[in-house]
Amino acid sequence: MGFSIAIIGMGACGVAAFAEATIRLAAAPIGNVELHLVSREDDLGPGLAFGTDQPGHLLNTESRLMGLYASEPGHFREWVAKRRPLDPGKVEYAPRAEYGEYIRQVLADAYERADRAGIPIHVHRSEAIAIEGNRDAAAIRLRDGTIIDSDYTLLAIGTPRPARFGELEGCLGYFDFPWPARRLREGIGVDQDVIVLGSSLSAIDSFATLMDQGHRGLIHFVSKDGMLPRVEIPAPEETYPRVHFTLSRMRRLIRERGPRFSIVDLFRLFRREAEEAAAAQGERIDWHAENRMDRPALDALPIDIARADARTEIFQRILTSARFEASAMWDLLGPRDRDRFVRWLGPHFATARFTMPMTNACRLAEAAARGQLRVHGGVKDTIWDAERRIFISSLANGDTVCAPVVVNATGTAMTLDEIPDALIVQLADRGWLHPHPSGGVEAHRQTGEVITHDRDAPRLYAVGQLVNGVQRDTNAVWFNVQCAEKAVQDMLIKIAGDAR
Template sequence: MPKTLTIIGMGACGVAAFAEAVTRLRYDPGDGWTIHLVERDDQLARGLAFGTEQPGHLLNTESRLMGLYDREPGHFRTWLEARRAAMGTPLDPDGVEYPQRREYREYMHDVFERALEDARVAGIPVEIHRAEAITIDGDHSSATIEFSDGSSIATDVVLLTIGTPDPDRFGNLDGVPGYFDSPYPSHRMTEGIGQHQPVVILGSGLSAIDAVMTLLDTDHRGHIHLVSKEGLLPRVEIPAPETGYERRHLTLENVHRLIRERGTAFSVVDLVRLFRMEAETALPHPIDWHAEDRRGRDAEAALLHDIAAAEAEDEPFQRILTAARHDSTAIWNLLRPVDQKRFGKWLAPHFAAARFVTPMINARRIADAMTRGLLSVRGLVDETVADENGEGFVVRFENGETLAAPIVVNATGQATTLEEMKEPLIRDLLEKDWLQPHPVGGAIAHRATCRVISATRDAPRLYALGQLLNGELRDTNAVWFNVECAGGAIDDILRQR
């Protein structure tokens, strides 16, 4: 009997899942499938992160890991080399490339259009719905998805690929003039912030860097303040971090051996010990671990150090973490929930700074802005509130100091827990107990198949990819990882006939 698959969200995860489904159904159509594609924005194959037009918004992962086909991480690099050659600006075959995200959007669109054409030729029905899914009803045998425009569709399986949900944070600032709840889409900032206005950006990670790039791209002249709990900037990318390092200590084999020989759980302390051993083995000189804890310290000095270290290729952390990427989720899931929470509290900011790095060209732009006195970074922020006199905002720090500014941009990143995700569909599924919160973040799901584990037996067949599974699958910020997960999810969906 024919089946129906509905993919909700057509950003990178949705495109990867659709392309994988079409690839498999072309050679094994089974009893026949219809695919529904749902996207609330006006364009498919774009997504929040890649919908930007800002030239300073670059990929944060090297091009060789950004392919959208399962088991083909280098596909984007091949596409990019062909494109640049056709434009008369060929790439160095051995060179490192962090293209603009708007160029990656063109790649996403090409993959999507190819999948649509392949589906047409193979006779696979595909229907596109430009609406927001707000509720799902039904049971294990079938489901009905209702849209914001009042329409609905019936489906057998739902794959949630909703991207990076906006967080329900700083609700006290919503609606206050001068408050931007996200740096995306960037045109809101370029159109709504005066060139000479001081700006406070909440956060100091990659979303905050995007906000800075938006301002620098428009030749902003007002002072830019990055404020966060830790005051940590991302480290600076090194050439080809995905190659050239073989781990000796931080391996899945060693983790399993520790558990087996000791008969005790693997802990976050064990994880730190293995990482330190790995880093100390990778470098020919001692590491000052106290100095590596940069929370609340001089961010400009740290950035200049990182630029020099990246240029000298004297930075082991990225190579270790990138080399461990295929084991990271398995190691993560060998930690007990209590240790996963400790990781989030103690180590997550340091991990994120070393794993999700700034391309060199943007790091130099940030350093230049600091040198010119245009940009500063500060940690130990306590709270941000609207000024009582209606004149902008006040940021308070833990030492009692304050900072006033007319503009605040929330760049603290995507939501992690289900409770802080604002999407109506997520809240609907939570109320029905069809999504169960993971102790660390996101929803509980089968790790190999991404099938959602609901609290009730009558739930529809739900699958999820990306940030919705951030507690279950640690590396959900990485496109290459989400593409691999899409392959596993589609395989499981099409097998269960």
Template sequence: MKKIVIIGGGACGSAAFIELIVQICSLGLQKNLSVTLIERRNKIGYGLAFGTKQKSHLLNTQAKLMGIYANEPAHFEEWLKMKDGDKDEVKTGDDLSSAYTSRLLYGHYVSEQLGNYLQKAKEKKVTTEVINDEALDITRQENQKYIIRLKSSNTVTADYVLLAPGTPKPNKFSELRKYTSYIDFPWPSDRIKKGINKTDKVGILGSSLSAVDTVMTLVDNGHEGEIKLFSPIGILPRVQPSKNKSFNRKYLTPENVHKITRTKMRHPRVKELFRLYIRDVEEAEGEKMDWKKLDRTAGPVKEFLEYDIAAAEDGGDSLLNMTYSLRYDASTFWGWLSLDQKQLFKKWLGSHWSANRHAMPLHNAKKLLSLLESGQLKVIPQNRNIKYDEEEQVFKIQTAKGEVAQVKNLINATGTSSSLRGMDNDLVHALADKGYLKPYPAGGAVINPHSMQVISKEAGNNLYAVGHLANGILLDVDAMWFNVRTISRLVNEIIFKVKENGDIS
């Protein structure tokens, strides 16, 4: 019997477990394959992302796309309807399909589905095991089996290993960890609630969705003191409508992009894709646009947010809707770019793409606007350096204008690092040290984007990875709907490989 071990019992690990049980049972492979799930947290199915108890920590994707099953994207929406929706956990427009639920409610959904398939596996006599422990290292033996070393000093042997570690916290600003008033990651949110007094001046590093969640943690728990977001560029996420207006792309299409490769016999370039993007947006607007004015870097945050809220209430503007219309094609285009063009995209357009593609729910945007209007919240762009004044016991952040902002508490909400070494994860570092995970220059590890197999001579042929470890090879690894699709391909690959190797009669 071959053993498949999944490391990580969050949403991605749970989706992989479920898909494996479905495939094993449907193909009658109960005597050939077993599945083990390793999760360091006591509650499986939630992970870090969906275990937060803050009700204002919302999904940034509508319920109709959040199904845990690859070919049933609306399953979460159906589950909500069956549960009759907890109104306190659901922020919605007209119906549940356009709902933005709390992350915890989604965690309940994933955990329930995982529990269902643990029970189904038992009924169908699939050998399964759930281990509550942390994987620290993996060693490939000469017989091609993998030995997984756990924090408890126990070991687990596997024929196939799937890495699903979730979103690791970043190593950035690690030199500040020695100060008790510094919090190196917004999750779990109890660290913020217990470690910060309600009247303290708080600084938050970052201004993306992680930073927005951090603001929500503070204000939902009655924080009264000033909050400052320190951001390299000073751009908030844009605002996602309950229902986007439809957008018909004519120019930035797979056909047109492929035509560039076919006729010019080379990879498409970022400038070529952006020109097609511009043509689509300007045709929708019916006029030429001043694209330099659309650059929000260090701009008037409150004015932009007011505009974004109004646009979201009207179904979104052309720029936002164009970006969201690329949801199913963006990863294809990304795969057609050469490495140097991927790096150029991240440098040139990455922040602007992220602000439009990963917009915040309207519910939270309105709360941010209220905080900006009252003066409790400020966004400070282009911060230069951070120092802790031990005598005054404050953090001092220098800005591009030469000013120095002071805060008592500082929270790192910059989001996880794209590089392997920038991820604060012992297992990732151990595998990188051994060469099992090879760093990909655009981020994450070198992974086959079709099968999700880790590509490394040292790692062998049966190590796989999903989620943030593939952030450079793939593009939408923060989107659950995208991850469950890649997980489906991964499971099919493992089953096919096992069968072709003669391990199944």
């Protein structure tokens, strides 16, 4: 009896899942299992973000956490160290292009492993547009007309561009996504003023693309909260000994007080942790000042750079040390409190958890000092003035920002209805994908298996941004790699059971 597994999307997550499958099948063969790799890109592996050739595009995570093998997070750094000397006492934010080469190498190694073990591999360079059939006989239809029979399908579609600002589509000077970077390089003049929608990591990547080309025009970041990411401490991470903001403390509260664990409880534990950490440094936290919503982001940037350089950035140290428990902490919150977290704490959490490398922070500060970069909060809308051939962003304070170019860098799609991918739309229309209240689709947190109301639906799994509402920390490669491992493990366990 034969079985087939299809991986749809062969970026970093897809490659990690493929590598994990070949390792497990080579070590413990399970009957006749074949693997189908589906990619709309000819160049499997890097994807849009890691396929860039821009020198200013750096990883936002230190190399020690970027390995594509779940049990070897430091594998990427080891790979880099064989190519060029690294200072063991310093952090390394490698160029994204170099990480793309690493992904290609992991992919090549998986191909070779599969070949030695006799595992059939089928590569399809076409877009998956539909899945039909049922639980026992599912078929994936590709845009080129190919039909793939699949017993288990992993949706590893990466970071889909969001279906936002559709009214600007087709307007001269509008770029709906920062990737691929060549579109910005070729389509934006070095003297043009630019509005970048967003002020987080995607916006900073757009900024880097422009600055690498010697951009001279004014660059405006416009976003709802007007906040920049904080700055990563430029040193190897030291484990912070959390006492209060821990999973064990949260579960103890639930056990002793009852099942209700709220966003207020979560923040109280974090606040106590932070205040004690500050006191240990001889400092006191001004919580009012730490609320940066709609405050001048560029005023805080030099402070953040100094804190990171001195290794006294408390929020970052707490949150990064909690990264391996973050998804389980999220799981303790009920739907109402998850919604409150997104609305009340989400932006503040994101700026402290998803930080930028010091190199990027210094580039932003230099551009701001010479008057080339401005950051605006409270954006209400952005429209195209066809008569003046200009885009206008309106702000809550009554000001407007104008430029002939707009780059949509608002980040990845968070909710199911924001994902325009043809396959995801089709699966949602069939009722095989259901929106999670906090974003993405319903799925089991531990395995990534998609939860559907149709018991006869095909066996689907999801990893990455598509399950952000369930797992939350899906911006992190290391976390997605671990989730890919669990999904593959669950599939193979079930296949082994069926093969008996």
